[in-house]
Amino acid sequence: xxxxxxxxxxxxxxxxxxxxxxxxxxxxxxxxxxxxxxxxxxxxxxxxxxxxxxxxxxxxxxxxxxxxxxxxxxxxxxxxxxxxxxxxxxxx
Numbered sequence: 206x207x208x209x210x211x212x213x214x215x216x217x218x219x220x221x222x223x224x225x226x227x228x229x230x231x232x233x234x235x236x237x238x239x240x241x242x243x244x245x246x247x248x249x250x251x252x253x254x255x256x257x258x259x260x261x262x263x264x265x266x267x268x269x270x271x272x273x274x275x276x277x278x279x280x281x282x283x284x285x286x287x288x289x290x291x292x293x294x295x296x297x
Contacts, residue, residue: 221248243297250290257283 222245235279265272 218249221245240297243294246290246297253286259288 261272261276261279264275
């Protein structure tokens, strides 16, 4: 069953990327022209944050120490990830 979820996630990512990248362009970045990778970054970050929230919630259902450890792990991995996302969005 987990293989179906993995395959569905890969297909969802592929379809999302194809929809966003349907027009490949070489135009310079302006305030009125947003590059596609910035939009793809936002979509990916949205899905990533939902999964992080589900993982934190599920870990608290196991027990409180596991929930606290998972929350700390998510916080520590979100800091560099969000800094990287900020750089991508500023560039895009």
